[in-house]
Amino acid sequence: MTTVSLTVNGQSVTADVDPRTLLVQFLRDNLRLTGTHVGCDTSQCGACVVHLNGQAVKSCTVLAVQANASVVTTIEGIADGGELHPMQAAFREHHGLQCGFCTPGMIMSAIDIVNRKGNALDEQTIRAELEGNLCRCTGYHNIVKAVAAGARGMAQEPLSQAAE
Amino acid sequence: MYAFEYHRPTSVKEAASLAGQAEDMKFLAGGHTLLPTMKLRLAGPANLIDLGQIAELRGIERAGDALTIGAMMKHGEVANSAEVKQAVPALAEMAELIGDPHVRNRGTIGGSIANNDPSADYPAACLALNATIVTNQRKIAADDFFQGIFTTALEEGEIITHVSFPIPSQAAYAKFRNPASRYALVGVFVAKHADGVRVAVTGAGSNGVFRVQEMEQALSANFTPDALNGIVVAEDEMNSDIHADAAYRAHLVGVMARRAVEAATRA
Structure with missing residues (x-):
């Protein structure tokens, strides 16, 4: 297991993960942020796009451990309270x-x-x-x-x- | 994906030391080839050494007649770099043609070159621009670096640190993209240097990226599209697959070379 600490939608998160955990798995399975989807799982369809340090990336092709010390924004993190982005x-x-x-x-x-x-x-x-x-x-x-x-x-x- | 040990060095020296100790290891750059390959279980390294936290592998610098790009610079960073656009605009344009915006935010020049995919764009740029691949051990001319499909001069544990491009007087890249994968079905990079023209082709050759000497000689004498009239590449050295047969690829090499020269001379 490897410890990973990052900020997701403004909240600090620390967890011990198997290094082969994909960022999208970490978001969905560990944090229960299931708005980020897995479509093709082969870096093509873009259903898993999140912002990693302000840049759009395919989270099915990033390891959670690669996102250590990073800032991640998902679809759940863009609305302003009850008001849609x-x-x-x-x-x-x-x-x-x-x-x-x-x-x-x-x-x-x-x-x-x-x-x-x-x-x-x-x-x-x-x-x-x-x-x-x-x-x-x-x-x-x-x-x-x-x-x-x-x-x-x-x-x-x-x-x-x-x-x- | 098979399980592996993950390492996150913060210097090239530390990465090389880890590589020396770790059995069955691979370096992880942008991960946009390696991670999909590992998912498919076509690769299953026991140790993964992430180069993503090594500051000395980053940066873009122009010094004199050369443009030097750090191995961990992403395609999007190269495409949008003011230094690259100014020094070798064809290289920025080439980087913009790789994958899609998300892929360009992760994939790196060093990773692309080390992988030497037969349809990748950077190998053609390196060969046509007469680049020098700088590693933690030595400097390797592009002509010596690319040694066939997925094969390079890199030794086990050797790390690309920078790529240095001599600045050409004129250059352009013409790419016929596979519309699904965005890889080059055929890509031709043409560069005019003080000592002659270099023409490099990716996507087409059955042995990976290659130069076309007949085109280079003709274009060195006369750098115009018409200098290519009558020059054909041999079909039997072309790749053939479900996307394009060898005859079509051979034809496209000529078409793309002409388009590249047109673009280079228009600028």
Whole structure:
């Protein structure tokens, strides 16, 4: 066993894990954060995307022990209390999902895209940047709309916070 | 995945020392080939030495006519580096074509080169740019480093620390991606140096990355797409699989080489 200490959604976590434990297994099985999904388990589908030190990664292809001393954010960590994150709200508003299995990874990737590329995203950029996230239901059209809207919504986030 | 002992050294020296003591060990860089391979139980090292906490394996630096990149620099970091974009823009563009954004946030230049996947992009860049692979023991010319599919000059326990690229006057990479895996079905990296042009091909060769001397001679005399007219690569040295047969790959080598020269001369 190896001791791993990290911060997940703002909370410090320490655990003894078998070194072969994947980050996604650690999140789901140890912490019961089951919003992060395992789809393909082969680094392709993106259902397991979380933020590791602020960067989107496929948590099925990271060992929990590699995330030692890191900061991890999962889909459970982005809403502000009862209020959805602007990207979550945009996926609901634009019906950016059908079965919902890929949605946590899509949203974590979408927030990462905004962090890297800004709030004004054209369709081509969104489609290219989502190449590591597979959706087998929607044909992507509403996902792309939702990401564009969520990106704009994230720009307004500080304003709404200031108004509160 | 089979069980293993996990080690997290904080210096190259410590990593090398661990490697010397540990039986049946593998180094873990970004893990985006090794971990999937271990999941499939195609690899099952008893000891895994994680290079992720070693600061001296990081960094990008331009000194004189060379660009030096630390072995643990991620594809996304190379793609977005102002130094790389300025010194060898073709290398930044190549890094941006690897995998997807999440893969680029984990995969490393050192890991890619040490693995020498026959469809990986970095081996073509290293060969065309005449890179020097620097290890904790020696410096190895790219021409001597890549020795066939998944085979390199690295000795057991030897650690790549940096890769040094001479800065070319013109360069470009043209990649025909497998749309599912994003690996190169065929990728051609062309670089014009003071002493001639180098052309390196990945994805196509049955023995891994290779140079095309006939193209290099023609382009050294005349660095234009038309210099490639009439040059063909032999089908019998090409890979053939469900994605593309040898004849198609041989054809694509010519097409991608032409596109790379067009891109290099347009810039």
